Amino acid sequence: MITEIAVVQIIPGQEQDFEKAIAIAVSTVLTTAAGYMNFNLHRGIESPSTYTFLIQWRSLEDHTLGFRESDLFVQWRAIIGKHFAAPPQVEHWEGITI
Amino acid sequence: MITEIAVVQIIPGQEQDFEKAIAIAVSTVLTTAAGYMNFNLHRGIESPSTYTFLIQWRSLEDHTLGFRESDLFVQWRAIIGKHFAAPPQVEHWEGITI
Numbered sequence: 001m002i003t004e005i006a007v008v009q010i011i012p013g014q015e016q017d018f019e020k021a022i023a024i025a026v027s028t029v030l031t032t033a034a035g036y037m038n039f040n041l042h043r044g045i046e047s048p049s050t051y052t053f054l055i056q057w058r059s060l061e062d063h064t065l066g067f068r069e070s071d072l073f074v075q076w077r078a079i080i081g082k083h084f085a086a087p088p089q090v091e092h093w094e095g096i097t098i
Numbered sequence: 099m100i101t102e103i104a105v106v107q108i109i110p111g112q113e114q115d116f117e118k119a120i121a122i123a124v125s126t127v128l129t130t131a132a133g134y135m136n137f138n139l140h141r142g143i144e145s146p147s148t149y150t151f152l153i154q155w156r157s158l159e160d161h162t163l164g165f166r167e168s169d170l171f172v173q174w175r176a177i178i179g180k181h182f183a184a185p186p187q188v189e190h191w192e193g194i195t196i
Contacts, residue, residue, distance in 0.1 A: 003140055005150060023196035042101055042191035045158060052103060052191055060143060093140035093150055098121035 001037060003095060004055040004063055008088035012049045018083040019043075022053070025079040029072050030055070035062025049085070060092055099135060101193060102153040102161055106186035110147045116181040117141075120151070123177040127170050128153070133160025147183070158190055 010018045019041070026039050035058035044050040057063045067073055108116045117139070124137050133156035142148040155161045165171055 002143065005140070019194060019196065026196060039196075041194040041196055042103070043194050045100065045190040045192055047189070051194075091145070092143040094143055096117060096139040096141050096149075098117065098124060098137075098139055 001095065002057055002060050002063070003093045004057060004090060005052060005093055006055070006088045006090045007050065007052050009047075009085040010049050010051060010083050011085045014083045015043070015049060018051070018080065021080045021083060025076050029076045029079065033062070033067045033070070033072050035059060035066055063092070099193065100155055100158050100161070101191045102155060102188060103150060103191055104153070104186045104188045105148065105150050107145075107183040108147050108149060108181050109183045112181045113141070113147060116149070116178065119178045119181060123174050127174045127177065131160070131165045131168070131170050133157060133164055161190070 022041060030036055030039060037056040037058060038054075039056075040054045042052045042054075044052070055063070057067075067076075120139060128134055128137060134153070135156060136152075136154040138152045140150045140152075142150070153161070155165075
C-alpha cells in the first residue's frame with residue numbers, strides 16, 4: 001500500500017465549494033477506481049485556502065497508471081479542478097512501521 | 099483534533115539511522131507529551147531521502163505551546179535532528195469530514 005499526498009491551493013473564497021465538489025468526486029469517481037483504499041482531507045490552519053489530501057492506493061501503479069491514465073481521472077479533475085488556484089503538488093509515499 | 103504534517107529531508111545515507119532514531123524519539127519522548135494522539139511515518143518514493151510524518155494532537159496549542167516550548171521538544175530534536183539535511187517544513191491542518 002502507498003499513500004499519495006497532494007497539496008493544492010484553492011482559489012480564495014471557493015473553499016466551501018471545493019469541499020462540496022471533492023466530496024462528490026470521491027463518492028462518484030475515486031471510490032470506483034481499482035486499487036483505491038482510503039481518502040482523507042485536511043485544510044490548512046496557517047494557509048486556510050490550502051488543502052492536503054491523502055489517498056491510499058494498493059500500489060503505485062494503481063494511481064499512476066490505472067487511475068491517471070483512465071477516464072476516471074478526467075472526471076475527477078472536471079469536478080474539482082475548477083477550484084484550483086495552481087496545479088497540485090503530488091508525491092507518493094511508502095508507510096514506514098516504527 | 100489537528101494534524102501536524104512535517105516534511106524533512108534526511109542526509110543521504112542516514113535513512114535507516116533516522117528511522118531507528120525517530121522510533122526511539124516517538125516511544126520515549128513524543129508519546130509522553132500532553133495532547134499527543136497519533137504518529138505516522140512515510141518515506142518518499144520519488145525522493146527516498148525525504149520523509150513526511152503526521153502527528154495528531156488534541157489541539158494546536160498542545161503542539162505549538164505545550165510541546166514546542168517544553169524540554170520534550172529539546173529531547174525530540176536531540177534524537178532526530180542530527181539526521182536532518184535541512185530544517186523541516188511544518189504546517190498544521192484541520193481534518194475535514196466529507
